Amino acid sequence: MRAIVVKPPKPGVEINDVKIDEDKLSTIGLVKIKVLENGICGTDREIVSGKRTSVKPPAGKDELILGHEAIGIVEVGGYGLKEGELVMPINKRGCGKCLNCLVGRPDFCETGEGLVAGTKGLDGFMREYLYDDPKYLVKIPLAIKDIAILAQPLADIEKSVEAILTTQKRVPIWTCDDGTFNCKKALVVGTGPTGILFSLILRTYGFQVWITNRRELLDNEKEILEEPGIIFYNSENGYDNLVKSEGKFDLIIDTSGASASIMQHLVPLLQINGVLGLFGFPRYDNFSLDYKTVQDFVINNRIIIGLDNGQKPHFQQAVIHLASWKSLWPKTTSKMITKVISISNEREVISSLREKLPGEIKVIIRWE
Ligand code: NAP
Ligand code: ZN
Ligand code: ZN
Numbered sequence: 001m002r003a004i005v006v007k008p009p010k011p012g013v014e015i016n017d018v019k020i021d022e023d024k025l026s027t028i029g030l031v032k033i034k035v036l037e038n039g040i041c042g043t044d045r046e047i048v049s050g051k052r053t054s055v056k057p058p059a060g061k062d063e064l065i066l067g068h069e070a071i072g073i074v075e076v077g078g079y080g081l082k083e084g085e086l087v088m089p090i091n092k093r094g095c096g097k098c099l100n101c102l103v104g105r106p107d108f109c110e111t112g113e114g115l116v117a118g119t120k121g122l123d124g125f126m127r128e129y130l131y132d133d134p135k136y137l138v139k140i141p142l143a144i145k146d147i148a149i150l151a152q153p154l155a156d157i158e159k160s161v162e163a164i165l166t167t168q169k170r171v172p173i174w175t176c177d178d179g180t181f182n183c184k185k186a187l188v189v190g191t192g193p194t195g196i197l198f199s200l201i202l203r204t205y206g207f208q209v210w211i212t213n214r215r216e217l218l219d220n221e222k223e224i225l226e227e228p229g230i231i232f233y234n235s236e237n238g239y240d241n242l243v244k245s246e247g248k249f250d251l252i253i254d255t256s257g258a259s260a261s262i263m264q265h266l267v268p269l270l271q272i273n274g275v276l277g278l279f280g281f282p283r284y285d286n287f288s289l290d291y292k293t294v295q296d297f298v299i300n301n302r303i304i305i306g307l308d309n310g311q312k313p314h315f316q317q318a319v320i321h322l323a324s325w326k327s328l329w330p331k332t333t334s335k336m337i338t339k340v341i342s343i344s345n346e347r348e349v350i351s352s353l354r355e356k357l358p359g360e361i362k363v364i365i366r367w368e
Contacts, residue, residue: 001017001018001019001020001127001128001129002015002016002017002018002127002128002343003015003016003017003018003065003123003126003127003128004038004065004066004067004126004127004349004353004365005018005063005064005065005066006047006048006055006063006064006066007057007062007063007064008047008050008052008055008056008057008064009050009053009055010050011048011049011050012048012050013048013066013350013353013354014350015343015346015349015350018063018065018127020129020131022131025131026076026131029078029079029133030131030132030133031074031076031077031078031079031081031087031131031132031133031134031137032074032075032076032129032130032131033072033073033074033075033087033089033129033130033131033132033137034072034073034075034128034129034367035070035071035072035125035126035127035128035129035130035367036070036071036072036073036086036366036367037070037071037149037340037364037365037366037367038067038069038070038125038126038149038364038365038367039069039070039149039150039152039153039362039363039364039365040069040352040353040362040363040364040365041068041069041153041193042192042257042356043068043119044066044067044068044118044353045353045354045355045356047064047066047118047119048066048353048354049354052119054119054120055119055120056119056120056121057121058121058122058123059121064118064123064124065118065123065124065125065126065127066118066124066126066353067117067118067124067125067126067127068091068116068117068118068119068124068125068152069091069125069149069152069153070088070089070125070126070130070149070152071086071087071088071140071145071148071149072086072087072088072089072130073085073086073087074086074087075129078134079134080134081134081137081139085139086139086140086141086142086145086148087137087138087139087140088137088138088140088148088149088151088152088315089117089125089130089132089136089137089138090136090137090138090155090311090312090315091116091117091118091119091124091125091152092106092107092114092115092116092117092309092311093106093114093115093116093117093122093136094106094109094114094115095109095111095112095113095114095115097111097113098110098111101114104135104311104312105311106309106311107159107308107309107310107311126365128367135312136312138151138312138315138316138319139319140319141319141323143323143326144319144322144323144326146337147322147326147333147336147337148319148322149337149362149364150193150197150318150322150336150362151315151318151319151322152315152318153193153194153197153362154197154201154310154318154321154322155310155311155314155315155317155318156194156279156307156308156309156310156314157194157197157198157201157279157310157318158201158310158314158315158317158318158321159307159308159309159310159311159314160198160253160277160279160307160310161201161202161205162314163305163307164251164275164277164305164307167275167303167305168273168275170301171273171301174250174273180206181205181206181207182206182207182208183208184206184207184208184250184251185207185208185210185246185247185248185249185250185251185271186199186202186207186208186209186210186249186250186251186252186253187209187210187211187212187242187249187251187252187253187266187269188202188209188210188211188212188252188253188255189211189212189235189252189253189254189255189256189262189266189280190211190212190213190254190255190256190257190280191211191212191213191217191221191232192255192256192257193336193361193362194255194279194280195211195253195255195256196211196221196224196225196336196361198253198255198279199211199225199228199230200228200230200321200325200329200332201321202251202253203228203229203230204321204324204325204328207250207251208231209228209229209230209231210230210231210232210233210242210246210249211225211230211231211232211233212232212233212234212235212239212242213232213234213235214234214235214236215234215236216234217232218358218359219359220335220338220359220361221359223331223332223335224332224335224336224361225332226331226332227329227330227331227332228328228329228332238265239265239266239269242269243269247271248269248270248271248274249269249270249271249274250271250273250274250275251274251275251277252266252269252270252274252275252276252277253276253277253279253307254266254276254277254278254279254280255279255280256280256282257280257281257282257283258280258282258283258284259282259283259284259285260282260284260285260286260287261285261286261287262282262287263276263278263282263287264287264288264289267289267293267297267302267304268293268296270297270300270302272300272301272302273300273301273302274300274302274303275302275303275304275305276302276303276304276305277305277307278304278305278306278307279307335361336361336362337361337362337363337364338359338360338361338362338363339352339360339363339364340363340364340366341363341364341365341366342365342366342368343365343366343367343368344368349365352365
């Protein structure tokens, strides 16, 4: 079987033949899936560049199959899944020890020993075939096949919004006087795929949404944000003008994954009882807050919350949202997949795994 493999911690990526024990796998209650497509994400590129230190091949191996975004067709079904059905595998698996993992919520794993396909201790999904336990498979309706790959990154965001809204139950009323979030203002930092998906989800929940980058938007990015009414702000010269015209924000989400110093600019933009959600993984620098800002933070019940990874309920929720966006915002959804590369075009597959091109939202590798 062909697969896309890395040999961490060495940088680099190859498309190779790998051996799997099909006789054994087909007899232990697993569903056989023919992989149709993989999505490429920043994590894959970080692994390929050799910069992701937490990446680990399966125990006893020095090679890891890459990929944590996939859709495929059930080839040999059973356990409620029929041949020909479209499914998406879930990437994060439990540690098998802590209670959160044992009830299917390894996103709250307490041992830190959980496996993650394509990243940590478990082979990923960039390969011709998968054998998997049906409990880790999410059904995908054929009607959203063209954008279904987005359900994996969106699941992380669904979980994040759930965590934020659960946390905000601490406030007696955090909705508006008509019971909605229509008067609430959210700021999303970063216009990468996760920033865009976050903005779309928050619009779906009824928030007013601003999105920022420290550069102007490219044409395709503008077009994606137009239909759902997401407002862009160029933060190249800071956020003062934004706060002057719009006031402070009830919710701020950082998806920039760049400098940690951005936090010290975001904390003072928070409204009373507001939430700063950290979703991106800053890669350099640090931040500090003066005592007045910290006092203000305490007095006004503000919160900073870490947001990580979705599980099966969030994948299912993501599927529902993708299906609704196709009719709510058809122009937007039609622009989210920016490139599809055939696996036979090896050179382009490898170069897309190395480098993100300007304006790219989601690149798909298609297995023929
Ligand atoms: P991405 O494509 O690199 O997007 C980051 C965006 O932030 C880009 O649009 C970038 O601009 C922009 N940016 C960089 N510095 C900025 C600044 N100072 N102010 C405003 N915008 C800035 O990455 P992604 O795939 O969307 O992922 C975003 C982050 O989320 C990454 O750190 C990723 O590792 C993390 N992540 C977290 C989870 C989780 O569960 N917590 C899951 C998946 C991913 P340019 O376009 O000009 O570069
Ligand atoms: Zn990813
Ligand atoms: Zn656990």
